Amino acid sequence: MSIKETKAKYLEQNFKLRQRGIRLVSYRVPCCGATLEGRLASAMEEWESVATCPECGELYMKYTTDRKISAELLATK
Numbered sequence: 001m002s003i004k005e006t007k008a009k010y011l012e013q014n015f016k017l018r019q020r021g022i023r024l025v026s027y028r029v030p031c032c033g034a035t036l037e038g039r040l041a042s043a044m045e046e047w048e049s050v051a052t053c054p055e056c057g058e059l060y061m062k063y064t065t066d067r068k069i070s071a072e073l074l075a076t077k
């Protein structure tokens, strides 16, 4: 997927979440310093995933809890 497609998908996803009344929180990605938005996990849940930055196309680790989202550079690089 190109960065353009990644960004379009990211914006579309967040638009849909907002339409459903789901609260988004912002977080900063380590790759390019962009501020992104995402949904929180459900109570007591934690999600860990590899995500693609919609601004620069870098991969980063995304940690989501029910209170915040944080992002770190991938360790293997």
Ligand SMILES: [Zn+2]
Pocket (backbone or CB within 6 Å): 029, 030, 031, 032, 033, 034, 053, 054, 055, 056, 057, 058
């Ligand atoms: Zn980036």
